Amino acid sequence: TVVIHRADKITGPWEGKLAFQDQGVAQGGIIDTPDGRWFAYLFQDHGAVGRIPFLVPMKWENGWPVIGVNGKVPEALDLPASKGLIPGIVNNDEFTRVKGEPALPLVWQWNHIPANKLWSVTERKGYLRLKTDRIDSLFVKSRNTLTQRTFGPQCSGTTMLDVSGLKEGDYAGLCALQRKFGQVGVKVVGGKKFVFMISNQTDKPTEMLSVPLSQNTVFLKIECNFRDKIDVAKFYYSLNGK
Numbered sequence: 001t002v003v004i005h006r007a008d009k010i011t012g013p014w015e016g017k018l019a020f021q022d023q024g025v026a027q028g029g030i031i032d033t034p035d036g037r038w039f040a041y042l043f044q045d046h047g048a049v050g051r052i053p054f055l056v057p058m059k060w061e062n063g064w065p066v067i068g069v070n071g072k073v074p075e076a077l078d079l080p081a082s083k084g085l086i087p088g089i090v091n092n093d094e095f096t097r098v099k100g101e102p103a104l105p106l107v108w109q110w111n112h113i114p115a116n117k118l119w120s121v122t123e124r125k126g127y128l129r130l131k132t133d134r135i136d137s138l139f140v141k142s143r144n145t146l147t148q149r150t151f152g153p154q155c156s157g158t159t160m161l162d163v164s165g166l167k168e169g170d171y172a173g174l175c176a177l178q179r180k181f182g183q184v185g186v187k188v189v190g191g192k193k194f195v196f197m198i199s200n201q202t203d204k205p206t207e208m209l210s211v212p213l214s215q216n217t218v219f220l221k222i223e224c225n226f227r228d229k230i231d232v233a234k235f236y237y238s239l240n241g242k
Contacts, residue, residue: 002026002042004065020067025054030065040067048178048231049152049224055079090151095121095128104146111145111177118144127162132170139181139198139205147177152226160241161186163193164216171196174220176233179203184220184235186213195237215239 005016020026020040028042038058043051055077058067068074091107103121118131130144139145148157161172163186173185183198193213198205221236 002040002067006063017064019065020056020071022068022072025056025073028054030058038065040065046152047226047229049150049226052152089149090155093128094126096126097121107148109147109149111140111147112143115143119146130172135169139175139183139200140177140179145175145177150176150224150226154223154225154227156221156223158219158221160217160219162217163188163213166193174222174235176222176224176235182222182233182235184222184237186218197235211237 001018002020003016004019005014007014023044025042025044028040030038031041032038038060040054040056040058042054042056044054046052054073056067056073057069057077058065060066089107091105093105093107097103115133118133120129121127123129128146130146132144134143136142157174159174163172166172166186166188168188168191171185171187173183175181175183175185179200180203181198181200183196185196187194187196187210194210195213195218196210197208199208200206219238219241221238223234223236225232225234
């Protein structure tokens with residue numbers, strides 16, 4: 001719910017009223033564009049995809065902001081392509097870097113305070129290299145987890161993994177990261193490599209499947225579906241990238 005208060009001066013007196021109520025879209029601010037249009041910039045808690053932003057058209061009537069189209073959030077807006085200062089917030093990365101480029105652009109986020117000794121994009125050209133330095137009781141406590149935000153209504157992430165450096169007890173791969181996470185990756189047990197999938201749906205990490213791997217490269221993929229709060233992730237592996 002959006003409630004708005006107004007006053008002629010900051011010390012009041014103030015008057016307020018209910019301004020908007022639709023689909024839980026609320027809590028934000030007011031912006032205007034150079035061409036004179038007004039929008040409420042709000043968000044919605046949207047299940048596993050998290051808080052998603054909403055631009056809702058707005059106009060002024062009798063000194064009050066009036067939000068929405070007939071009181072509702074429109075499904076689509078006629079907006080020009082963004083020329084913002086941070087392009088590529090959804091982006092690929094081949095980990096090739098030229099002089100002056102950041103080691104990790106803003107599309108990437110660490111799931112913790114960075115442990116810079118545990119990663120590199122320069123030790124092996126064209127690769128992100130992740131290292132371990134301790135044993136953790138649960139995946140979400142690990143200190144070498146590099147992340148990107150998932151985006152709705154659907155999205156996917158794919159990578160090629162070189163597992164030739166994995167040691168006994170190590171595992172590496174992709175994760176749909178939340179409390180009830182899911183993983184697809186490669187582990188080393190008894191000197192042998194296995195592709196595995198883990199589900200933490202029950203708050204107890206459970207291995208759903210494990211398949212022997214006889215090569216050092218594997219392709220991994222996660223597909224996320226957030227439509228109508230389905231909130232399902234599907235996990236894939238491929239030996240040849242097809």
